[in-house]
Amino acid sequence: MASGGVDVYRHRILTEVAGEIGETCNLTVPEGSQILYVDRVEAEWPFGVQLPVGSRVPLHCTASGELYLGSLPESRRRKLLNSLPLDVYTLQTITNRETLSAEIEAIRRDKVGLDNEEFVAGMVAAAVSIMDGRGCTAAMLAVHAPVIRMDMAKLRAQIPLLRRAAKRIS
Numbered sequence: 001m002a003s004g005g006v007d008v009y010r011h012r013i014l015t016e017v018a019g020e021i022g023e024t025c026n027l028t029v030p031e032g033s034q035i036l037y038v039d040r041v042e043a044e045w046p047f048g049v050q051l052p053v054g055s056r057v058p059l060h061c062t063a064s065g066e067l068y069l070g071s072l073p074e075s076r077r078r079k080l081l082n083s084l085p086l087d088v089y090t091l092q093t094i095t096n097r098e099t100l101s102a103e104i105e106a107i108r109r110d111k112v113g114l115d116n117e118e119f120v121a122g123m124v125a126a127a128v129s130i131m132d133g134r135g136c137t138a139a140m141l142a143v144h145a146p147v148i149r150m151d152m153a154k155l156r157a158q159i160p161l162l163r164r165a166a167k168r169i170s
Contacts, residue, residue, distance in 0.1 A: 023043045035057050058084075066113040092121075124151070
């Protein structure tokens with residue numbers, strides 16, 4: 001991602017989205033077989049999930065990671081999926097490659113990554129793509145929240161807002 005004024009602009013958008021949704025917003029990028037947090041605005045609640053800038057999370061069980069996998073050309077996606085260790089993080093983590101492939105196909109259709117307590121028990125997340133000048137996924141804009149404050153239906157209702165913000169960042 002660019003630096004200087006663009007970072008301030010991007011962070012301001014994240015701040016606006018986090019304020020409107022009332023939950024933590026993140027900007028992530030793919031890094032090898034993981035997702036890297038490059039910007040973040042925390043929710044102003046006492047209970048949340050701490051994944052500071054610089055954190056790395058797996059591809060197979062995070063909203064941003066699954067969205068990134070869904071953005072890849074089929075041959076590259078298949079190769080990466082076959083090489084990933086599908087470690088278990090919660091009872092909801094998908095560890096079967098066929099099931100994960102089907103999930104990623106749905107993500108390709110809907111263009112939204114969702115994490116329904118797959119990475120952290122008690123946390124849900126949604127991610128949308130931030131596109132580069134060629135129309136490829138360059139980064140992901142995500143929101144996550146504890147399920148005590150936001151269920152999947154409420155989270156899905158935030159997707160239009162996330163998409164508008166991602167377009168502004170693109």
